[in-house]
Amino acid sequence: MGATVAYANLGRLAGAGFPNISDLADQQLYLEPEISSECCFEGIIGRSIALRKVLEQVAIVAPTDATVLLHGETGTGKELIARAIHRLSSRRERALVRMNCAAIPSGLLESELFGHEKGAFTGALLQRRGRFELADGGSLFLDEIGDISLELQPKLLRAIQEQEFERLGSSKTIRVNVRMIAATHRDLPAMIREQEFREDLFYRFNVFPIEIPPLRERREDILPLVNHFVSKFAQRMGKDIRFISRNAMDALTNAPWKGNVRELGNFMERCVILTQGDKLNVPHLEVKDSAGRKVVPVASSFREAERRVIIDALSDASGRIAGKGGAAERLGLKRTTLLNKMRRLSISRIDYFDQYTNRIAGHQATS
Numbered sequence: 001m002g003a004t005v006a007y008a009n010l011g012r013l014a015g016a017g018f019p020n021i022s023d024l025a026d027q028q029l030y031l032e033p034e035i036s037s038e039c040c041f042e043g044i045i046g047r048s049i050a051l052r053k054v055l056e057q058v059a060i061v062a063p064t065d066a067t068v069l070l071h072g073e074t075g076t077g078k079e080l081i082a083r084a085i086h087r088l089s090s091r092r093e094r095a096l097v098r099m100n101c102a103a104i105p106s107g108l109l110e111s112e113l114f115g116h117e118k119g120a121f122t123g124a125l126l127q128r129r130g131r132f133e134l135a136d137g138g139s140l141f142l143d144e145i146g147d148i149s150l151e152l153q154p155k156l157l158r159a160i161q162e163q164e165f166e167r168l169g170s171s172k173t174i175r176v177n178v179r180m181i182a183a184t185h186r187d188l189p190a191m192i193r194e195q196e197f198r199e200d201l202f203y204r205f206n207v208f209p210i211e212i213p214p215l216r217e218r219r220e221d222i223l224p225l226v227n228h229f230v231s232k233f234a235q236r237m238g239k240d241i242r243f244i245s246r247n248a249m250d251a252l253t254n255a256p257w258k259g260n261v262r263e264l265g266n267f268m269e270r271c272v273i274l275t276q277g278d279k280l281n282v283p284h285l286e287v288k289d290s291a292g293r294k295v296v297p298v299a300s301s302f303r304e305a306e307r308r309v310i311i312d313a314l315s316d317a318s319g320r321i322a323g324k325g326g327a328a329e330r331l332g333l334k335r336t337t338l339l340n341k342m343r344r345l346s347i348s349r350i351d352y353f354d355q356y357t358n359r360i361a362g363h364q365a366t367s
Contacts, residue, residue, distance in 0.1 A: 028243045031227050031280065042087075043080050045228045046221030050213045054081065061208045062088030067160070069205045070183040072212030075262030078183040081212060082141040091179055094138030097131050102144035110152055111168050114159070120169025130167065132159055136176040145205065146186035146197065153198045160204050180205070215257045215264065222253050225261060229268035230280060237272060241280050248282035307345045310338070319349065 041055060061068055062085045070078045079098065086096040104112050111120075115130030131140055148156060159165040164175045182205045191197035215222065226244070234241045257263050275281040313327040320326040322335040331338065341347075 028279070029223075029246055029249055031230050031242055031244055041084050044077065044084060045224050046218060047224060048218035048220040050218040051221055054210060054212055055084070057208075057210050058084050059088065061085065061210075063090065064208075065089075065179050067180040067182070067205060067207040069207070069209045070181070070212060071188075071209060072183075072185060073214045073260055074185050075260035076212045076214055077261050078212060079141070079143065081210065082139075082143075082181045082183065085181055086139045086141075086179075089139065089179065091138045095135060096139045096141060097135035098141045098143065099131050100143045102147040106149045106152070109148065110155065113152075113156065114165045115167040117167055117169035120167070124169070127167075130165075132165060132176050132178055133174060135178045137178075139179040139181055141181045141183070143183045144185070145182045146184040146188060146191060150196070150198070153201050157198065157201045157204055160201075215260045219253050222257075222264070223249065225264055226252060226268060229265050230272060233269045233272040234275075239272060239275060240278055241272065241275055242278045244280040244282065248280065252282065306341075307347060310341060310345065310347060314347075 041058075044051070044055070058081060068082075068085055070081055072078055082098075083096060086092060099112060101109065111124075111128070111130065113130050113132060115128050115133055116124050118124060118127045155165070160180055163177060164173050166173055188197055188202050188206075192199050192202060226249070230241055230244075252264075259266075271280055271282050274283065310327070310331065313330045314321070317325060317327040317330060321338060322328055326335075328335045328338045333341075
C-alpha cells in the first residue's frame with residue numbers, strides 16, 4: 001500500500017535515525033472483516049494458540065452434561081464461551097438462560113433463581129417462575145457467581161446437586177433438568193480461605209474448569225479483533241473504513257487492555273466515530289512496557305521529526321515558503337503541499353521565526 005505521507009526530499013530524517021521514504025511504502029494495513037469459519041464459535045474472534053486451547057476444551061466438554069466453571073478477567077468473553085458450550089451440546093434446541101449475579105440485589109437473587117408464589121413477599125402480586133424453571137431442558141449460565149451471598153449458597157448447592165428446589169412461598173418441590181455453566185473473575189479459592197464462599201459449592205461448580213486468558217496473553221488476536229470491530233461499527237455508522245496505519249496497529253497491539261476484549265471493542269467504536277475518511281483515526285494510546293515505562297509510539301516520534309525538519313527549512317529560508325531558496329524548494333515540495341503539512345503539523349510563523357531570530361542573535365554574539 002502507498003504511504004499516506006509522501007516526500008520528495010527529506011533525507012535528513014534518515015540521518016536522525018528515522019526510516020527513508022522508500023522504507024515507508026508499507027505504513028498502512030488493509031482492514032478486512034474477520035470471517036468466522038465455525039458457526040458454533042460465532043462471535044469468538046482470534047487465531048492465537050491460547051484461544052485455540054480454550055476452544056479445544058469447549059469442544060471436549062460441550063457434548064457432555066458436566067458443569068463448567070469459566071474463570072477469566074472482566075471482558076475476556078466468558079459469556080461467548082458459555083454460548084459456544086450450549087450450541088455444541090445436545091441441549092442446543094432448548095433455551096440458554098443467562099443471569100448476572102452481580103447485577104441483581106442479594107435480596108432479590110433467590111426469587112430470580114427459584115421464582116416465587118403470589119403473595120410470597122410484599123410486591124409479589126403474581127406467581128413468577130425463576131431462572132432454573134426457565135432453563136429446564138436447556139442450560140443455565142450464572143455469571144459472577146462470586147457475588148452470591150453466603151446465605152443463598154446452600155440453596156443454590158442443593159438446586160445444582162439435586163436438580164430440585166421450591167419457589168419462595170411454596171412447599172411444593174419442583175424438579176428440573178438443567179446443565180450448569182458458571183463464570184467469575186474472582187479468586188474463589190481465596191474467598192474460601194476468607195470464608196466468603198462455600199468450599200462444597202466451589203467443588204460442585206469446578207467439575208470442568210476453563211481458564212480464559214486475558215488479551216495481553218494472546219496479542220495475536222488483536223488484529224483480527226480490530227478488523228471485526230471496525231467492520232461492525234463502520235457498517236452500523238455507514239462508513240467505509242479500509243486502512244489503519246502500521247504504527248497505530250503496533251500501538252494497539254502493545255496496549256495493556258486491562259478491560260480486555262470489551263475495552264478494545266469500546267475503543268474501536270470511538271475510533272470509528274472519529275474517522276472521517278477511509279483510514280481509521282486512532283487517538284493517542286499511552287503504552288507502557290513490562291517495566292512500567294512509557295513507550296512513545298513511532299508515529300508520534302516521526303511526526304515530531306517531520307515537524308522539526310520543516311521548521312529547520314523555514315528557518316534556513318528566513319521564513320520564505322515559496323520562490324528560489326524558499327523552504328518548499330529546499331524540501332523538494334510544492335508550495336501547496338508544504339502549506340498543507342504546516343497546517344497539519346500546527347506550524348506557525350512564531351515557530352520558525354523564533355528559531356531564525358535566535359540563530360541570528362547567536363551569530364552576532366560570536367562575531
